[in-house]
Amino acid sequence: MNPQNLLIPILLPLLLALFSFLLPRGVKRLREVVSVLGAALFVYVAVAFFGQKETFFTLPWLGHGINFELRLYGFSQFILIALSGFTFLITLYSTVRMAGDPRIREYYGYLFLTSAMAAGAVLANNLVPLVFFWEGLLITLYALITIGGKASHRTAVKAFLIGGFCDFCMILGIAILWSQTGTLRMSDISVVPQGLTAVSFYLMMIGAIGKAGSMPFHTWIPDAAVDAPVAVMAFIPAALEKLLGIYMLARICLDLFQLEVNSAPSLVLMTVGALTIVLAVFMALIQKDLKKLLSYHAVSQVGYMMLGIGTAVPIGIAGGIFHMINHAMYKSGLFLAAGSVEQQAGTTELKKLGGLAKAMPLTALGFIVCAAAISGIWPLNGFVSKEMVFHGSYETGYTIFTIAAWLGAILTFASFLKAGHSVFFGPRGLETAAVKESKSPITIPILVLAGLCVLFGVYNSLPLKLFIQPILAGHAAPGEHIDFTAHALAVFNPIALISMGCLLLAFGLHLFGFKRGGNKAYLASEPIHRLPVLHTLYDWAEARVFDLYEQGIKFIQSLSKFLFRFVDRPIDAFYEKVVVGAGRACTGALKAAHNGLYANYLAWTVGGLVIIVWAIGALLR
Amino acid sequence: MNNLWILNMGFVALLIGIGLYCLLAMKNTVKLLIGVEIIAKGVTLALVASGYARDNLMLAQAMVITVIVIDVAVIATALALIISINRHTKSLDVSKLTQLKG
Amino acid sequence: MHLFLLIGLVAFSIMAVLSRDLxxxxxxxxVASIFLALVFFHxxxxxxxxxxxxxxxGLITVLFITAIALTRNDGEVAESKRHRIVFPLFFLALAVLDILVMRKLLGQIPAIQGAGSGTFSQVLWNQRTFDLVGQVGAIFAGVLAVLALFRHDSPKGDSHE
Amino acid sequence: MLFLFIIVPLLLAGLLPLLGKLSKRFLPDLLASAAMLFLLVLSVVSAKPLIAGGGIIQQAFWFGAPLNIRLLLDGFSLFMLFTISLVSFAVTLYSINYMDHYGAKANYYALLLVMIAGMNGLVLSSDLFNIYIFLEMAAIASYALVAFGRGHEELEASFKYLMLSAVASAFILLSIAVIFGMTGGVSFGTVAQGLKTLNVKYVVGVCSGLFLAGFGLKAALVPFHSWLPDAHPSAPAPISAMLSAVLIKVSGVYAMTRIFLNVFGLTPALTTVLTVMGVVSIFVGALAALGQNDIKRMLAYSSISQIGYVVLGLGIGTPLGIIGGLFHLFNHALFKSLLFLNAGAVEQSTGTRALDKMGGLAKVMPLTATTSAVASLSIAGVPPLNGFWSKLLIIIALVQAKMHVLAVLAVLGSVITLWYYLVLQRYAFFGKLNEAWQGVREAPFWMSASMVLLALLCVVTGLVFPFAIHSWLQPAADVLGQGIGVALNFIGF
Known part of the structure; x- marks a missing residue:
């Protein structure tokens, strides 16, 4: 392939962005049509790139080893396809959902700018262009969040500061890596993380997981869920940032650094991953708003990916990467479904909604499939990738991480049962009387994503063989053949059985909670309740374990509250109070020092002269 | 020859020190300007002394004359400023000129 | 003789600083200027x-006196009385430091003989022509500055005080 | 031909007060703009002989007769000349509308022209004492321009500026006198040659200290910066732009760099002092800017911070560092002048400079808001605008020079910069439109035109920066990279 073609995935969205910026606001339809067609072309380009052999493109740039280098290979081809696909779906969805927005011009512009930057970041083979595109994403994120309206500015600044901090860490890590290896070409770097390079690893890791939205860099996501347009949420935190963040993390762990199984960096990564899973899912459980609930899950699921990659075991890494793409699909689907509900019903608050399944069958179907996928129900894609992560973490010998992952799975399913139940089943909310199904540009993306969830689950060999295995091709132990498809949907092994058990447990939890709530939709889950074995189990539980459950729920709830108040908020407060406060204090001191007295200023000048002369004298000695 | 240069430079330093003291400690704006003048005297002395020490007195004198001319321009501007400020504040106290701060 | 002239110069400078009357x-x-001129002659x-x-x-003194006459100084700027005590201490410290530094630093400089030069006017016109351009510019600047500050239209900015 | 850079503005400055009697507005506007355009074209044309060969020394002619004035033109001075001409052209266009309500336009242009003549002379001179003269010439004009509004604040700011600046000039002159006393000459060649033969590193150290204090005060490096936050906001907006964008760089950074790199030769001690001063300036300026409510005062503190970057880059002394520093110098000239012009437009329309009284002005002044957003993003180092590249180059140079701590601090400073520019944008232009400004209108034609010109330049420079670096930053950096060889080359002249 002609190496210059590598510029197309960057330039094409850039042109689309320019088009949207320059097109006057008054012109109707044309913008949407061009955007959708352009995005389709983008998909075509990405697909055409797939399967090409490794290509390098180099443009001399600043010199000193800083060149504009791009590289197309298995991994970036795969991410590019996903990226273009999501861009297309979101564009299609936005034609209806964002129609009439006063800042529509900027919206499409920034959307495509984001795609261009992301494509650049994926293709970059030199750390400096990588940082360039990476930083660019921060700006477009800021801009896209502010489209949400007046209240969104605060959130945008918060996202910006947090993202800026993470990127700053990454730049620092890159600088250290550069000084240690002497090159900026990513494909030339491969070092063992120890000493300074370990510091660099951790710093770059913060950059990557910060982009992916892991704890403790997540606090802007739930805020943004409320403030930012839902299409933006579906595109950026749910899909794109995961793709990029986890892509970067995988690159760091696989290529730039040689991560050993159970080495300190690996354990750190796994710990952060496990903590993210558990803490975020606890937070998700108590949310009363659909979009907020989804956004906390967006955080929690990152934990699985980090856990998987952090294991440094092939199946774990493959699981992590697979989970990334799966998550992008079902989480986008869920956000889009939430958006569809919001547009029709006017709210996403769980208590106001109910029984929408009949009125919005397509949205409901999409939501249910995606929710089942995220919960890891056989045979959907979430099941496959989660199993792989469980296996991987189990193989490292630290079962604690596997248990944490299982715990996460239980609560994930429970919270989605709650969400799905209260939105689509049960009696209709009073305020949402006249609800119709959304238009096709809204439902099609949802259904496509749901369909993909099924496809990637049932025919998991397709993505695994086509996308994932090539990435790991160079990383298997010699002589070992990599094939994950063999046990992908196998149910009869201990780990899969435990997972299934977890799901059942979650279901039970939901049922008890539901019944306890005295809801009238109780009959909806009656058939399961009447199953012979479960029935007696439930009866037995109803009589005796009820208190225990109550206590358990109370415990879980208070724990959630505790975590929210003492972990989640303090992190938030750190950004808001400590950083801002420190800035204020310095500023105040400086303002007081500039008191307007001439003698004072002159004294600084003379004092400065004395210090400088003294310093030069001391340095000359 | 060299010794004379050192002696002169010593007095240059004294003049500049006196001038800086005046600038730092005095409050009257006209007095501050006198401090600037004293510093300027020190510097012109330094130029002439250097020219004398290096047998390049003509060059030194040419420079001194330029310095004096520039000095006149600066002093004239400064006095015009002081008079204008005096019209606003009716005072010559520099410690009252603290409207700009922070 | 040279030393006395220098001491006179410093003494009158000190008087100029410490004297209470402008x-x-x-x-x-x-007077200090006259002493400096004598040093130059010497x-x-x-x-x-x-x-x-x-x-x-001549000129600068006239400028100063004009300015003093033109300004109104209500309530006389009160200079601190401490100067009578602080200044001698400062001066002593300065002198001691001065002697030490000059001995140490300048005493070690080897000499380079400067290129001998012609008459004064030759130097001024042939070597330092560029300075004259600068002088003209500086005079322009000074004149324009005074013109700008004493122009007749009403001053702006009084409104936003 | 190079002499025209000095004599044209100077002659016009002499004529303008007389011509101003004939026509109060039209003639001064026309002549001043024409002169600036002429200088801009001249600086571009002058590049031709330079690209052919290295630096040149040209003798000035006066109506055909040779004068004893030797002007030094090399990559570095050409670069500065171009920057001066560019900014002064934009500023003059802006003044056509803006200075109407100040009165005495002819006088104003005359002072501006004297200031430009002084800066051009400084840049072209090859002699320490000439540097001092032209420095003073530009400075005297700038005192008057700062006080041009004649309000209390303006006068106070100008007075403090003058008094501190006079001390700085005295330091510079004293240092020149000592060097003259050691080497017997003041031209670059003689001094460099003399210092090379003499072994007097401590005295040179003291002289460097004096220069650093003197030029540091002109450049507003911390702790010599205190006059700037008073003087720059008080001046009329185009003058604020001129002072922040050009004057502090020419009379501070240029002079300092020229002397330290080409005449004294950069020593490790000087590198350390310069880089530390740079970083301290970055932080003090940025943190102080963060707390400001006066928009122009915020910009003034930001200048201190950005000058810190320039000095940091130049102080490293490596080729990449010098390129980064120079590029940042140019970029800062563009976006800081633009920001001051924006602030001026806002002040003229609303009558206030207090950020908390503004709000939502983007709706009524879209052009000002857009250009200001470009400048803010640029100065905060957001890719792909020009400020990003220059900061990146400086940071890379720091890493290459193994100054990792300084690199980290430089990045951190840039984050704070972004912070307060976001604050500025939010208070001034975004949000709800304050009802008081309902009737506010966009800036008049010439003001808008010059703002758009500068904003376009910001964007274009960011996009074509590799070209910019290779074509005319590289020659400038080469000059500085040669060290004292440059000065020694000119002994024969």
Whole structure:
């Protein structure tokens, strides 16, 4: 392939962005049509790139080893396809959902700018262009969040500061890596993380997981869920940032650094991953708003990916990467479904909604499939990738991480049962009387994503063989053949059985909670309740374990509250109070020092002269 | 020859020190300007002394004359400023000129 | 002789600083200028001496006195009385430091003989022509500055005080 | 031909007060703009002989007769000349509308022209004492321009500026006198040659200290910066732009760099002092800017911070560092002048400079808001605008020079910069439109035109920066990279 073609995935969205910026606001339809067609072309380009052999493109740039280098290979081809696909779906969805927005011009512009930057970041083979595109994403994120309206500015600044901090860490890590290896070409770097390079690893890791939205860099996501347009949420935190963040993390762990199984960096990564899973899912459980609930899950699921990659075991890494793409699909689907509900019903608050399944069958179907996928129900894609992560973490010998992952799975399913139940089943909310199904540009993306969830689950060999295995091709132990498809949907092994058990447990939890709530939709889950074995189990539980459950729920709830108040908020407060406060204090001191007295200023000048002369004298000695 | 240069430079330093003291400690704006003048005297002395020490007195004198001319321009501007400020504040106290701060 | 002239110069400078009356200060400064001019004469720098006498001792003193006459100083700026005590201490410290530094630093400088030069006017016109352009510019700047500050239309900015 | 850079503005400055009697507005506007355009074209044309060969020394002619004035033109001075001409052209266009309500336009242009003549002379001179003269010439004009509004604040700011600046000039002159006393000459060649033969590193150290204090005060490096936050906001907006964008760089950074790199030769001690001063300036300026409510005062503190970057880059002394520093110098000239012009437009329309009284002005002044957003993003180092590249180059140079701590601090400073520019944008232009400004209108034609010109330049420079670096930053950096060889080359002249 002609190496210059590598510029197309960057330039094409850039042109689309320019088009949207320059097109006057008054012109109707044309913008949407061009955007959708352009995005389709983008998909075509990405697909055409797939399967090409490794290509390098180099443009001399600043010199000193800083060149504009791009590289197309298995991994970036795969991410590019996903990226273009999501861009297309979101564009299609936005034609209806964002129609009439006063800042529509900027919206499409920034959307495509984001795609261009992301494509650049994926293709970059030199750390400096990588940082360039990476930083660019921060700006477009800021801009896209502010489209949400007046209240969104605060959130945008918060996202910006947090993202800026993470990127700053990454730049620092890159600088250290550069000084240690002497090159900026990513494909030339491969070092063992120890000493300074370990510091660099951790710093770059913060950059990557910060982009992916892991704890403790997540606090802007739930805020943004409320403030930012839902299409933006579906595109950026749910899909794109995961793709990029986890892509970067995988690159760091696989290529730039040689991560050993159970080495300190690996354990750190796994710990952060496990903590993210558990803490975020606890937070998700108590949310009363659909979009907020989804956004906390967006955080929690990152934990699985980090856990998987952090294991440094092939199946774990493959699981992590697979989970990334799966998550992008079902989480986008869920956000889009939430958006569809919001547009029709006017709210996403769980208590106001109910029984929408009949009125919005397509949205409901999409939501249910995606929710089942995220919960890891056989045979959907979430099941496959989660199993792989469980296996991987189990193989490292630290079962604690596997248990944490299982715990996460239980609560994930429970919270989605709650969400799905209260939105689509049960009696209709009073305020949402006249609800119709959304238009096709809204439902099609949802259904496509749901369909993909099924496809990637049932025919998991397709993505695994086509996308994932090539990435790991160079990383298997010699002589070992990599094939994950063999046990992908196998149910009869201990780990899969435990997972299934977890799901059942979650279901039970939901049922008890539901019944306890005295809801009238109780009959909806009656058939399961009447199953012979479960029935007696439930009866037995109803009589005796009820208190225990109550206590358990109370415990879980208070724990959630505790975590929210003492972990989640303090992190938030750190950004808001400590950083801002420190800035204020310095500023105040400086303002007081500039008191307007001439003698004072002159004294600084003379004092400065004395210090400088003294310093030069001391340095000359 | 060299010794004379050192002696002169010593007095240059004294003049500049006196001038800086005046600038730092005095409050009257006209007095501050006198401090600037004293510093300027020190510097012109330094130029002439250097020219004398290096047998390049003509060059030194040419420079001194330029310095004096520039000095006149600066002093004239400064006095015009002081008079204008005096019209606003009716005072010559520099410690009252603290409207700009922070 | 040279030393006495220098001491006179410093003494009158000190008087100019410490004197409580502005007029006396200005006149002390003029006397200090005359001493400086004498120093210049003594060193052979005749042109510089003449200039110092006429411009600094003459013109600048006139400028100062005009300015003092033009400004109104309600309630007399009270200079702190501490200067009578602080200044001698400062001066002593300065002198000691001065002697130490000069001995140590300048005493070690080897000499380079400067290129001998022609007459004064030759130097001024042939070597330092560029300076004259600068002088013209500086005079322009000074004149324009005074014109700008004393122009007749009403001052802006009084409104936003 | 190079002499025209000095004599044209100077002659016009002499004529303008007389011509101003004939026509109060039209003639001064026309002549001043024409002169600036002429200088801009001249600086571009002058590049031709330079690209052919290295630096040149040209003798000035006066109506055909040779004068004893030797002007030094090399990559570095050409670069500065171009920057001066560019900014002064934009500023003059802006003044056509803006200075109407100040009165005495002829006088104003005359002072501006004297200031430009002084800066051009400084840049072209090859002699320490000439540097001092032209420095003073530009400075005297700038005192008057700062006080041009004649309000209390303006006068106070100008007075403090003058008094501190006079001390700085005295330091510079004293240092020149000592060097003259050691080497017997003041031209670059003689001094460099003399210092090379003499072994007097401590005295040179003291002289460097004096220069650093003197030029540091002109450049507003911390702790010599205190006059700037008073003087720059008080001046009329185009003058604020001129002072922040050009004057502090020419009379501070240029002079300092020229002397330290080409005449004294950069020593490790100087590198350390310069880089530390740079970083301290970055932080003090940025943190102080963060707390400001006066928009122009915020910009003034930001200048201190950005000058810190320039000095940091130049102080490293490596080729990449010098390129980064120079590029940042140019970029800062563009976006800081633009920001001051924006602030001026806002002040003229609303009558206030207090950020908390503004709000939502983007709706009524879209052009000002857009250009200001470009400048803010640029100065905060957001890719792909020009400020990003220059900061990146400086940071890379720091890493290459193994100054990792300084690199981290430089990045951190840039984050704070972004912070307060976001604050500025939010208070001034975004949000709800304050009802008081309902009737506010966009800036008049010439003001808008010059703002758009500068904003376009910001964007274009960011996009074509590799070209910019290779074509005319590289020659400038080469000059500085040669060290004292440059000065020694000119002994024969």
């Amino acid at each position: 007029l006396k200060s200005a006149i002390s400064l003029a 060193l052979g720098a005749v042109y510089a001496g003449v200039f110092e006498l006429s411009v600094v001792a």
